[in-house]
Amino acid sequence: MARYNTEQKRELIDFLTRNSSRSFTVEEICRGMEADPRYISPPGRSTVYRLIPKLLDEKKIRHFSSEEGRRQVYQIMGGMECAGHMHLKCTACGRLYHVSVPVSMALSSEIEQTENFKVSAGETVIFGTCSHCLKGDKK
Ligand SMILES: [Zn+2]
Ligand SMILES: [Zn+2]
Structure with a gap:
């Protein structure tokens, strides 16, 4: 279980690192990872929502408000x-x-x-x- 989480976290970081010049909403992260055959078991939305606060804590990612300020977007640091x-x-x-x-x-x-x-x-x-x-x- 813990190992599975670690793997999903690693893949999430990998995805954001490969797209380091872009910022994503949670929805875009999920769609992007699902569309990429590199990721065999892309994390679902609930997993991404759970991982993001950890990555923010670890300062691996940062968040911005989108132009309208309505959506939160995330980008690797x-x-x-x-x-x-x-x-x-x-x-x-x-x-x-x-x-x-x-x-x-x-x-x-x-x-x-x-x-x-x-x-x-x-x-x-x-x-x-x-x-x-x-x-x-x-x-
Ligand atoms: Zn542009
Ligand atoms: Zn920078």
């Missing part, structure tokens, strides 16, 4: 590195991008100096439209 930089969220396709640390630090210090406001880079998400969507690519 690149370990502790993600705590040190800002992220860009595309409102058209939902992808999340990591801002490089130098750019992130430059923006933070600019705001800190001009606005006298200390930015928490790891918590900061800038919304906009990504290069794929600007080009009109379908995802």
Whole structure:
């Protein structure tokens, strides 16, 4: 039983890691894993709901509110590195991008100096439209 849970957790992390630039609702995680033949016994919704708080606790994933703020979406974290930089969220396709640390630090210090406001880079998400969507690519 415990081993089975561990396996499902591992597969869930594997799925999110393979799609590390995207964020998913629980529903999308389930559908995505079911559609992928790599996962022999994809976890059901109740299992995903149960695993997500654990992964949040372990800081393996982070959660965002979707554009409308009505849905919770989840995305794998690149370990502790993600705590040190800002992220860009595309409102058209939902992808999340990591801002490089130098750019992130430059923006933070600019705001800190001009606005006298200390930015928490790891918590900061800038919304906009990504290069794929600007080009009109379908995802
Ligand atoms: Zn990041
Ligand atoms: Zn996009």
